[in-house]
Amino acid sequence: MKEAIGVIPGLAVILVGDRKDSATYVRNKKKACESVGINSLEVHLPEDCTEQEVLNHISGFNEDSSVHGILVQLPLPSHMNEQNVLNAVRIEKDVDGFHPLNIGRLAMRGREPLFVPCTPKGCIELLHRHNFPIKGKRAVVIGRSNIVGMPAALLLQREDATVTVVHSRTCNPEEITRQADIIISAVGQPNMVRGSWIKPGAVIIDVGINPVEDPNSPRGYRLVGDVFYEEACKIASAVTPVPGGVGPMTIAMLLQNTLISAKRIHSFK
Numbered sequence: 001m002k003e004a005i006g007v008i009p010g011l012a013v014i015l016v017g018d019r020k021d022s023a024t025y026v027r028n029k030k031k032a033c034e035s036v037g038i039n040s041l042e043v044h045l046p047e048d049c050t051e052q053e054v055l056n057h058i059s060g061f062n063e064d065s066s067v068h069g070i071l072v073q074l075p076l077p078s079h080m081n082e083q084n085v086l087n088a089v090r091i092e093k094d095v096d097g098f099h100p101l102n103i104g105r106l107a108m109r110g111r112e113p114l115f116v117p118c119t120p121k122g123c124i125e126l127l128h129r130h131n132f133p134i135k136g137k138r139a140v141v142i143g144r145s146n147i148v149g150m151p152a153a154l155l156l157q158r159e160d161a162t163v164t165v166v167h168s169r170t171c172n173p174e175e176i177t178r179q180a181d182i183i184i185s186a187v188g189q190p191n192m193v194r195g196s197w198i199k200p201g202a203v204i205i206d207v208g209i210n211p212v213e214d215p216n217s218p219r220g221y222r223l224v225g226d227v228f229y230e231e232a233c234k235i236a237s238a239v240t241p242v243p244g245g246v247g248p249m250t251i252a253m254l255l256q257n258t259l260i261s262a263k264r265i266h267s268f269k
């Protein structure tokens with residue numbers, strides 16, 4: 001694109017506050033952009049800034065022709081209305097895919113969202129790249145958040161899986177999950193999905209990232225998934241590791257969405 005039309009895809013990231021995990025995610029996204037030649041712009045605002053300040057930055061990026069994707073790192077501080085902020089991102093630059101119009105189109109048959117949320121998109125990409133069929137399979141998604149569980153269930157359904165969503169009020173989650181050919185877990189509970197929850201041969205995508213105490217680690221903690229990895233390995237046909245599975249895929253999909261956006265905005269084939 002740079003050589004053909006003089007355009008470098010650009011991603012703008014807005015980070016509010018001092019959450020360590022958010023700062024790490026933003027740093028990793030920036031590094032990934034640099035590694036593939038995407039321009040990354042970052043705005044870091046203090047925890048006590050106003051919602052209007054965030055909206056002003058979004059508005060600036062909406063108008064900036066060098067920016068093709070805008071990402072607001074979540075969660076936002078509690079005094080801000082997340083819905084107002086996400087709605088302010090121009091749908092054509094909504095590379096996170098969280099704008100209600102994008103989610104609405106994802107949910108409707110025969111409609112195409114401009115962008116699919118990165119984490120669930122990465123989960124489906126993992127299944128495709130490893131040639132695990134989805135059509136006609138029974139899938140269980142554990143978790144129903146707007147950013148992972150819900151769009152993951154919609155995507156699996158679009159791929160013709162029969163999908164059940166398990167959440168915190170589900171009775172007998174173990175019994176339901178044990179019927180699944182494909183499990184996507186996005187809960188945030190360390191090692192919740194035990195071997196007894198898994199049908200032999202099932203494919204498991206573990207989205208959860210959970211810090212657990214570990215005195216042997218220099219940081220005093222280590223990261224584990226929602227799935228009890230050692231047990232799952234013995235029963236499942238495939239299981240994604242944490243860290244190193246869905247996390248890097250999420251970033252890869254963000255880069256892909258930014259490129260898709262830049263190509264669409266500049267009508268570049």
Ligand code: NDP
Nearest residue numbers: 119143144145148167168186187188207208209246247250
């Ligand atoms: P949320 O807290 O927004 O949602 C968690 C979901 O899990 C809710 O739907 C909740 O149910 C459900 N849940 C909670 N406890 C249980 C339980 N005991 N049994 C069944 N369901 C339960 O989390 P997110 O979706 O934002 O994130 C989930 C996990 O994925 C986290 O560990 C997060 O760090 C990780 N994550 C990883 C990413 C990556 O790139 N790898 C990206 C984003 C998130 P209910 O709706 O009833 O409350």
